[in-house]
Amino acid sequence: MNEIKQVFTYLKEREDWYKEQIRVLQTQCPHENVETKRGANTDNWDYQDFYWVVVKCLDCGMVARYDSKEHREQYRKYC
Numbered sequence: 001m002n003e004i005k006q007v008f009t010y011l012k013e014r015e016d017w018y019k020e021q022i023r024v025l026q027t028q029c030p031h032e033n034v035e036t037k038r039g040a041n042t043d044n045w046d047y048q049d050f051y052w053v054v055v056k057c058l059d060c061g062m063v064a065r066y067d068s069k070e071h072r073e074q075y076r077k078y079c
């Protein structure tokens with residue numbers, strides 16, 4: 001194994017570990033300190049308008065998109 005590959009492997013293993021720690025932290029966060037951005041698609045020819053909100057948690061970095069129909073409960077919480 002050459003030196004670049006060794007260093008890359010070393011860093012990649014730690015990156016994976018840190019990403020897993022962030023994922024676990026995000027499951028524990030109540031996501032109360034958030035930025036939201038609303039979106040809408042209201043010009044459909046068949047009147048299938050829909051709405052969504054993109055939520056970014058400023059505490060844990062979680063980013064999620066909640067559709068008004070599919071994720072009704074989360075959508076209402078943040079809109």
Ligand SMILES: [Zn+2]
Binds near residue numbers: 030
């Ligand atoms: Zn959060």
